Amino acid sequence: MFNRAEEILQKCKEENKSISDVIIEKEMESFGLTYEKLIEKMRESLEVMKLSANAGLEKEVKSVSGLTGGNAKKIEDYKNKGKTLAGNFINSAMAKAFSTAEVNASMGKIVASPTAGASGIIPSAFLSVKEKLDLSDEDLIKGLFTSAGIGEIIAKNSTISGAEGGCQAECGAAAAMAAGALVEMAGGDPEDSFNASSFALTNIMGLVCDPVAGLVEYPCALRNSSGVVNAITSADMALAKVQSLVPFDEVVDAMSKVGKSMPAALRETAMGGLAATPTGKMCSKKILG
Ligand code: SF4
Numbered sequence: 001m002f003n004r005a006e007e008i009l010q011k012c013k014e015e016n017k018s019i020s021d022v023i024i025e026k027e028m029e030s031f032g033l034t035y036e037k038l039i040e041k042m043r044e045s046l047e048v049m050k051l052s053a054n055a056g057l058e059k060e061v062k063s064v065s066g067l068t069g070g071n072a073k074k075i076e077d078y079k080n081k082g083k084t085l086a087g088n089f090i091n092s093a094m095a096k097a098f099s100t101a102e103v104n105a106s107m108g109k110i111v112a113s114p115t116a117g118a119s120g121i122i123p124s125a126f127l128s129v130k131e132k133l134d135l136s137d138e139d140l141i142k143g144l145f146t147s148a149g150i151g152e153i154i155a156k157n158s159t160i161s162g163a164e165g166g167c168q169a170e171c172g173a174a175a176a177m178a179a180g181a182l183v184e185m186a187g188g189d190p191e192d193s194f195n196a197s198s199f200a201l202t203n204i205m206g207l208v209c210d211p212v213a214g215l216v217e218y219p220c221a222l223r224n225s226s227g228v229v230n231a232i233t234s235a236d237m238a239l240a241k242v243q244s245l246v247p248f249d250e251v252v253d254a255m256s257k258v259g260k261s262m263p264a265a266l267r268e269t270a271m272g273g274l275a276a277t278p279t280g281k282m283c284s285k286k287i288l289g
Contacts, residue, residue, distance in 0.1 A: 001026055001030060001152060002023075002026065002149065002152065002153065003156055003157070004151055004153060004157070004249045005150075005194050005197075005247070005248040005249050005252075006249055008023075008149060008153070008190070008249070009190055009191065009194065012190040013109045013190075014126070015270070016270065018142075018184055018190065019145075019146045019147045019149055019150075019180065019184055019193055020142040020143065020149075020181075020184060021142075022149070022199065023145040023146065023148060023149035023155050024038060024142070024145050026149075027145070027148075027261055028117070029130075030162045036044055039138075039141055042141045042144050042145065043141055045111045045113075045139065045141070045274065046126075046137060046140055046141055046144065048109055048111050049100070049110075049113075049122070049126070049127070050108065050123070050127065051109070051113070052062075052099065052100040052103040052104075052108065052110045052120075052123060052126050053096040053097075053099050053100050053120070053123040053125075053127050054096070054099060055072075055099055055102075055103050055126075056069075056070075056072030056073055056095075056098060056099030056100075056102045056103065057072055057073060057076040057095055057096070057099055058073065058076075059073065060073050061099065061102040061103055061106050061108070061136055062102070062106060062206070063102070063105035063106050063215075063217050064106070064107075065105075065213065065215055065217060065287045066287075067105070067212060067213065067215060067217040067218045067283060067287070068101070068102060068105050068217040068220075068221045069102050069105065069106065069240035070227075071102065071103075071221065072095045072096070072098035072099035072102055073095075073097045074241070075091055075094050075095035075098060075225075076091075076092070076095040078091065079091035079092055079095060080156065080223035087231075088273055089128060089132060090127055090229060090232070092131075093124050093128040093228045093229065093232060094124075094225040094226075094228065094229065095124075096103065096123065096124035096127055096228070097118065097120035097121055097124035097127060097224040097225045097227065097228040098221055098224065098225050099120070099124075099127075100119050100120035100121040100123050100124065100224065101119065101220060101221035101224040102221060104116050104117070104120070104216065105215070105216065105217045105220075105221065106118050107272065111123070113147070113151075113174060113177070114151045114154075114155065114160040114170070114173050114177065115160060115161070115162070115170045115173075115174075116169040116176060116216060117162060117167075117170045117171075117211075117216045117220045118171045118173065118174035118190060118220075118223075118224060118227065119161075119174075119222050119224070120221070120224030120225070120227070121174035121175055121177075121178050121228050121231060122147055122173065122174055122178045122181075123144050123225040124143075124176060124224075124228045125132065125179075125181075125182055125228050125231045125232060126139065126140050126143060126144070126178070126181070126182075126185075127140075127212050128228070128232070128233075129182055129185060129186070133185065133186060134177035135185055139185055139236070140185070142184075142185075142275070143181035143182075143184060143185045143241075144181070146180055146181040146184050146193065147177035147178060147180065147181045148177075148182070150176055150177045150180045150193075150194075150197050150230055151173060151176075151177045152253055153248070153249070153252060154169075154173045154174075154176065154177075154255075157249070157252045157253060157256060158252050158253070158255045158256035158259065159256065159259060160173045161208035161268075162211075162267065163256075163267050163268040164259060164267045165255065165256065165259025165260075165262070165267070166179075166206070166207055166208045166209045166258075166262050166266055166267055167204070167207040167208060167209045167210075167220075167223060167253070168201070168204055168205055168206060168207040168255055168258065169209075169261065169262075171204065171220075171225065171226075171227040172200065172201050172204045172205070172206065172207060172225040172227075172255065174231075175200035175201070175203075175204070175226075175227045175228070175230040175231040175234065176196075176197035176198075176200040176234075177197070178198065178200070178228065178231035178235075178277075179193075179196035179197050179200040179230075179231040179232075179234040179235045179238070180194060180196050180197040180235075181193070182193075182231060182232065182235035183196045183235045183238050183239055184197065186235065187239075188235075188238060188239050192238040192241070194244075194248040195237075195238040195242070195243060195244045195248075196234045196235045196237065196238035196239075197248055198244035198246065198247070198248045198251045199233075199234035199237050199238065199242075199244060200230050200231055200234040201248075201251050201252070201255055202244070202246070203230050203234065204227075204230060205251075205255055205258055206258050206262075206268075207223070207261065208266035208272065208273045209266060209267050209268040209269065209273075210266060210272055210273025210274045210275045210276070210280075211270055211275060212270070212274055212275050212280045212283050212284065213270060213275070213280075213283055213284035213287045213288055214268075214269075214270035214275070214284070214288075217235075218274070218283075219274055232287070270284065279286050281289070
C-alpha cells in the first residue's frame with residue numbers, strides 16, 4: 001500500500017489515473033481480489049451508509065443515555081420549512097451526518113469511517129453530493145476507495161484514534177477523507193483532492209476529544225454535523241483551485257505532532273474539555289452514577 005500522498009500523486013501522474021483507480025488497483029493486488037469482488041464489498045458498506053444516514057430523518061433516533069438523539073429530524077424538519085441560513089444542501093448534509101451519529105449512539109449499524117465516532121461525515125457528504133451531481137452508486141463506490149486511500153495515509157503517518165490524537169484524528173480524518181473524494185467525484189484532479197483533504201485537516205487541527213460521560217455521543221454528533229460542512233467547503237475551495245500552502249503529507253505530520261502534544265485529559269479520557277464542565281460532570285454522574 002502507499003505510505004505518503006506524494007506516492008499516490010506520483011502514480012496518478014505517471015499513469016494518468018484518478019486516486020480511486022490507483023487505490024483500487026493496489027487493493028486488488030494486496031488482497032488478491034478481482035475488481036468485481038472489491039466493488040461488491042464496498043457496495044455493502046455503501047448500503048449500510050445509506051440506511052444510517054437516512055434513519056433519523058423521519059423518526060427520532062435516541063441513545064439509551066439520552067445525551068443525544070432527535071437532532072437529525074429537527075434539522076430535516078427545519079430545512080423543509082425552507083428558511084435556513086445555509087440553504088437546503090448544507091442543512092440536508094448536516095441532518096444526514098447527525099442521523100448516522102445518532103444511529104451509532106443508539107447501538108445501530110454503521111460503517112466506521114474511519115471510526116464509529118466520526119461515522120456520520122462520509123455517508124452524509126457522499127449522499128448529499130450524489131443528489132446534487134446526480135451520481136450513480138458506482139461513482140460513490142469509487143469515491144469510497146479514494147477516501148480509503150486518504151485515510152490510510154493519515155492512519156500510517158498520524159492516527160485515526162481520538163484517544164491518541166484528539167478529535168482532529170477522528171472528525172478531522174473523516175472530513176479529509178470525504179473532502180478528497182468529493183473533489184474527485186466533482187471532476188477535480190488528484191492534486192485538488194489532496195488540497196481539499198489538507199484544508200479539512202487544517203481547519204480543525206488541534207480539536208480535542210472530550211466526550212461527556214466518556215460516551216461517543218456529545219459533542220461527537222455535533223462534530224459530525226459540522227465535519228460534513230468542513231468537508232464540503234474544503235472540497236469547494238480546492239475545486240476553485242485554492243492551493244494548500246503546506247502539502248498534505250506535511251499537514252498530516254503536523255497533526256500527528258499536535259496530537260502527541262495534547263494532554264491526556266483531552267484525549268478521550270472524559271477528564272477535560274466539555275466533559276469536565278459542571279454540566280458535563282453532572283451528566284456523567286446522572287448516567288454513570
Ligand atoms: S469527541 Fe472523541 S469520541 Fe467523540 S467523535 Fe471526536 S474523537 Fe470520537
